[in-house]
Amino acid sequence: MKLQEYRSKEILARHGVPVAPGETATDPAGARTAAERIGGPVVVKAQVLVGGRGKAGGVKLAATPDEAAARAAEIIGLDIKGVTVQTVLVAPAARIAKEYYLALVLDRGGQAVTVIASADGGVEIEETARTNPEAILRLPLHPLIGLQEHQVRRVGFFLGLPAELRKDFAATLRGLYAAFMESDADLAEINPLVVTEGGQLLALDAKIVLDDSALFRHPDLEALRDLAEEEPSEIAARDAGINFIKLDGTIGCMVNGAGLAMTTMDLVKLAGGEPANFLDIGGGAKADRVAAAFRIILDDPNVRAILINIFGGITRGDEVARGIVEARASLGRQVPMVVRIVGTNAGEASEILRAANLITAESLDDAADKAVAAAGSPA
Amino acid sequence: MSILVGRETRLLVQGITGREGEFHSRAMLEFGTKIVAGVTPGKGGQSAVDGRVPVFDTVAEAVAQTEADAACIFVPAPFAPDAMLEAADAGLPLVICITEGIPVLDMLRVHEVLRAGGTRLIGPNCPGLTSVGGAKVGIIPGDIHRPGPVGLVSRSGTLTYEVVQAMTDAGVGQTTCVGIGGDPIVGTTFIDVLEMFNGDPETEAIVLIGEIGGDEEERAAEYCAREVRKPMAAFIAGRTAPPGRRMGHAGAIISGGAGTAESKREALQAAGVRVADSPSQIPALLREMGVR
DSSP: OEEOHHHHHHHHHHTTOOBOOOEEESSHHHHHHHHHHHOSOEEEEEOOSSSOTTTTTOEEEESSHHHHHHHHHHHTTOEETTEEOOOEEEEEOOOEEEEEEEEEEEETTTTEEEEEEESOOSSOHHHHHHHOGGGEEEEEOBTTTBOOHHHHHHHHHHHTOOGGGHHHHHHHHHHHHHHHHHTTEEEEEEEEEEEETTSOEEEOOEEEEEOGGGGGGOHHHHTTOOGGGSOHHHHHHHHTTOEEEEOSSSEEEEESSHHHHHHHHHHHHHTTOOBSEEEEOOSSOOHHHHHHHHHHHHTSTTOOEEEEEEEEEEEEHHHHHHHHHHHHHTOSSOOOEEEEEEEETHHHHHHHHHHTTOEEOSSHHHHHHHHHHHHHSOO | OOSSOOTTOOEEEETTTSHHHHHHHHHHHHHTOOEEEEEOTTOTTOEETTTTEEEESSHHHHHHHHOOOEEEEOOOTTTHHHHHHHHHHTTOSEEEEOOOOOOHHHHHHHHHHHHHHTOEEEOSSOOEEEETTTEEEESSOGGGOOEEEEEEEESOSHHHHHHHHHHHHTTOOEEEEEEOOSSSSOSSOHHHHHHHHHHOTTOOEEEEEEESSSSHHHHHHHHHHHHOOSOEEEEEEOTTOOTTOOOSSTTOOOBTTBSOHHHHHHHHHHTTOEEOSSGGGHHHHHHHTTOO
16 A cells, blocks of 8 residues: 555654655645745645656646645646546755665565665666666665664765765664554655755655555554545455456456456457456355455446356355356346356356356356457447 | 375464364365364364364474474464464474465564574465375365376466366376465575475476566576476466556566566576466476476
8 A cells, every 4th residue: 555745754754754844735725825834935746646746747846825826726636647636745845955765675586675775866766777777775684683773874875975964864764664664564765865955864755655464453554545546446346355456448357366367367368358357356255245346347337248257166166156146136237247167066057157148168268258259249 | 206295294284273274174184184283272172173183272282292294374364473483483394374464574574583493484375285196285176186297386376276277177187286375475485396396206397377576487487497407387477467556466566667477478488488378278388398
């Protein structure tokens, strides 16, 4: 789960990272008040979770409170990669002498929380990694003892920070580390970390991505979830305990297991169709979960056929088939359905499905072909 | 011969009195797995699975009484890290953790402690493994297998079953099928299992089932090019997965343009591995490479 810039900065500030105080606003008047309180030139920044907001016109300077209100009026309501801006952050405009990149990330390959630092701040780190990899320091931390003082010093020297800022930098990196560990993050990033013309160290932008698996022990962070930026169907799916990601195609997919769900999408594509979604219904495929999955898939008006692929394994195929038939009966919109059930009593399952006029398939390839054909014909 | 587990394995199940634990313990017993003990704190002295398995309060006690030499964990995510540490603390050399949704930072610590102590961990968030004709540990359906010469390693669950079923239907049997798990941090990697298959005289060919995210498949490809002379086939899930989204498994995410299915397919192909477009093609690819 990604946190908005202003939420990320709040967390970092609590852990001693120097962050310029800012205020959020949801309308131009609020932006004016915030700019008045801050005093001096401000920057008005769209609070969205998608990248590239600067290029999209979502970050603007304002010299006066009136200008801040005008800039906020331009930014609020702006569409950035399909997300409508609802909130802006108004923060003091810093005069930047030098920009750095500083992050903690879970490095899967190295199996360690890793410091990533670069004196080339303000640009995407992936870009620096491509163009100038020597400019990046990657420092894995021991899983049991974590960030040590010699490592803090090493990062500071690598960045070539002025001697008088080393203490502030140490507090910044230690604070970033504490924020990462305490919030169970996958990523905690400051980009840019700047030295101002006045010689002050400041985190100008920040991003924290939380480990979804750890949210159960952070109800306070879970409460910060920005539902406005999520697909309503994805919110409904999460509430029903279903893993769902909306895509742009016409063939709805209902599958048990994430790997098999991805494979089913891939085979739909290979058969000449486009998947409308990723959907992992989880273990058991109980009737109420199947019904919820149907509703979520059919909520997408682009869906013209549904491919159901259940590898029952230990579960009984006939029970799954009955669940599908029952759930289908209560649907408002009917589209062709291709069902493939593997597992115990698969034979009985296909009898039940055929009796209910559902298209059955023996293999996954066959199911994908039939679903693509069904989506092409009028429902 | 098989790798990791076999007829001689003396299995202990942590969380055996839970719904999942009891259900799958029954299926394991039916397959022929020797389950010698269960552990549920506070239920020591009772028995599970219709009186067939004695239950202990602690892993240490269970090991002392039954000489268990491997643990399978069905404990809910908030308690699973402690369960893994308890198994390692009792000196068990092999721990298979089925539990899904364990926080990554917990896994980093647990993985380090187990590694340093010499306990091999498989998983978490994995279906376990089956040594065909020997023992199954975990949740892979027992009846999809057929004995034969192919070793299979996978990051997935039901996709593994799909591939195994396709192989069995085509008459291509397996030695051992290992699900290593779909999390960012897992105890046993593709390369670990490939090494074991490479050294196992009964495994004549190897199937690798990967998916988007991370660079485990690319590293495995490097290893294969260097060390493996046995015929290999692979399938990578997620060619149609959008970047930046977690596809169900915590580890299945394309980030910063890395971890795509194409990159993995290319790396494996360059290493001489035959890569299938569909799971159903795997048996034919194996046959073409001379697998009986």
